[in-house]
Amino acid sequence: MLTSKTSPYDVIIIGAGINGCCSAYTLAQAGLNVALIDQDGIASGGSGAAGAFISPKISKAGNLKEIMLDAHAEALKFYTAHFPTYTLVKPLLHIANSPKEGEKVETFKHETNLKHSTIPHSIQTLLSDDAQNSSSIYFDIGAVVDAQGVCHAMAEGIDFYPLKVESLIRKDDMWQVGDLMAKHLVLTIGAYPKLLPIDYVGLRGIWGHRIDIETAAHIPCILHHHVSISPTLKGGVVAIGATHDVHYSPFRGEPYDVEEGRAQLLEKASKTLKLNNINILDDYMGLRSGSNDYLPMLGALVDADATLEKYPRIRHGERNDPSEYIYYPHVTMINGSGGYGFVLAPYLAKRLRDFLIEGREMDPILSPSRFFPRWAKRQS
Numbered sequence: 301m302l303t304s305k306t307s308p309y310d311v312i313i314i315g316a317g318i319n320g321c322c323s324a325y326t327l328a329q330a331g332l333n334v335a336l337i338d339q340d341g342i343a344s345g346g347s348g349a350a351g352a353f354i355s356p357k358i359s360k361a362g363n364l365k366e367i368m369l370d371a372h373a374e375a376l377k378f379y380t381a382h383f384p385t386y387t388l389v390k391p392l393l394h395i396a397n398s399p400k401e402g403e404k405v406e407t408f409k410h411e412t413n414l415k416h417s418t419i420p421h422s423i424q425t426l427l428s429d430d431a432q433n434s435s436s437i438y439f440d441i442g443a444v445v446d447a448q449g450v451c452h453a454m455a456e457g458i459d460f461y462p463l464k465v466e467s468l469i470r471k472d473d474m475w476q477v478g479d480l481m482a483k484h485l486v487l488t489i490g491a492y493p494k495l496l497p498i499d500y501v502g503l504r505g506i507w508g509h510r511i512d513i514e515t516a517a518h519i520p521c522i523l524h525h526h527v528s529i530s531p532t533l534k535g536g537v538v539a540i541g542a543t544h545d546v547h548y549s550p551f552r553g554e555p556y557d558v559e560e561g562r563a564q565l566l567e568k569a570s571k572t573l574k575l576n577n578i579n580i581l582d583d584y585m586g587l588r589s590g591s592n593d594y595l596p597m598l599g600a601l602v603d604a605d606a607t608l609e610k611y612p613r614i615r616h617g618e619r620n621d622p623s624e625y626i627y628y629p630h631v632t633m634i635n636g637s638g639g640y641g642f643v644l645a646p647y648l649a650k651r652l653r654d655f656l657i658e659g660r661e662m663d664p665i666l667s668p669s670r671f672f673p674r675w676a677k678r679q680s
């Protein structure tokens with residue numbers, strides 16, 4: 301940890317969750333001089349709580365499916381190649397938790413190129429009747445990473461500053477954060493209060509609680525059903541999680557009922573298989589930051605005031621090409637990964653690197669500016 305630096309960095313990254321750490325790692329590997337900042341330490345937000353499964357998203361055809369497929373393939377390669385000691389590779393059984401999801405699973409199974417096979421008898425016999433009778437897909441390869449371990453390993457050798465950023469200052473064509481300066485700023489702050497006036501960015505926090513347990517039951521593969529149940533890198537420890545609560549927010553100062561969360565997790569897990577002699581070892585809780593349209597965000601941020609001043613008719617529904625909007629200079633946001641932050645981080649970090657180093661355009665589908673016109677219309 302350093303306390304101050306007067307010579308500028310190439311990039312300052314605010315937020316040391318999986319998106320900040322993976323970006324820092326990828327940019328530093330490419331030769332950039334990176335500063336990483338977090339108010340609470342590395343992997344202290346949603347990332348530190350994550351089960352961190354590198355699982356495919358079972359979704360219908362469309363942009364999200366394509367991006368998730370690429371991201372999943374890149375993530376499996378990335379973690380196993382660069383962080384093998386933090387990555388546990390195991391088969392993965394995804395069981396539908398409702399008839400509607402069952403339809404999705406069947407379609408996915410029919411269309412996917414991912415290697416999958418019939419469930420081994422030894423696993424089949426462990427499952428509840430409900431799980432056995434639901435649609436499912438058994439992937440030969442799945443993975444789970446040690447969320448906190450991998451974030452710390454990525455940040456190794458990067459200049460890390462434990463700071464709460466209150467404001468961003470632009471001076472002499474540089475971004476200034478406390479004593480630090482850089483040409484580029486990357487915002488990877490998850491579901492925390494936004495640091496710029498970017499109310500148009502459609503994000504919501506989804507609270508999650510997961511637990512590590514000891515149990516006499518043997519868990520031979522990663523199971524996703526009503527909750528995930530999985531072996532971990534900590535010998536004998538089984539992870540169960542996570543809950544999805546869109547109503548609770550730690551920022552409102554409300555108390556959270558840990559016992560209720562634990563009970564919910566164990567009840568959901570019991571719908572998949574019988575876990576006996578359970579001893580709860582640890583609780584992990586945090587906010588996922590999900591985008592309103594489920595696609596992640598990677599891109600520049602529109603300066604809403606400046607853009608509306610230049611094009612006031614946007615308020616009345618006039619459509620401008622996004623290239624005409626005014627953007628905060630040299631700022632990129634990565635956010636909105638929902639429950640797939642660990643799957644998406646290597647994919648997003650690689651595209652950030654290609655943009656910063658090779659000037660390759662970022663995918664407009666992922667641009668946070670996609671939310672701007674609709675929001676602007678509501679400002680009239």
Ligand SMILES: Cc1cc2nc3c(=O)[nH]c(=O)nc-3n(C[C@H](O)[C@H](O)[C@H](O)COP(=O)(O)OP(=O)(O)OC[C@H]3O[C@@H](n4cnc5c(N)ncnc54)[C@H](O)[C@@H]3O)c2cc1C
Nearest residue numbers: 315317319339345346347352353465490508640641642643
């Ligand atoms: C219980 C749970 C289970 C999950 N399971 C999975 C899973 O199995 N697989 C998967 O891929 N994903 C999973 N996720 C989702 C994944 O964890 C998130 O998508 C991911 O954490 C998003 O990472 P991030 O870096 O964008 O945000 P975060 O990890 O939330 O990091 C943001 C960081 O920014 C810092 N920060 C914010 N504001 C400031 C400021 N002003 N100054 C300084 N620092 C600031 C915060 O302290 C925080 O550390 C899970 C999430 C939860 C909560």
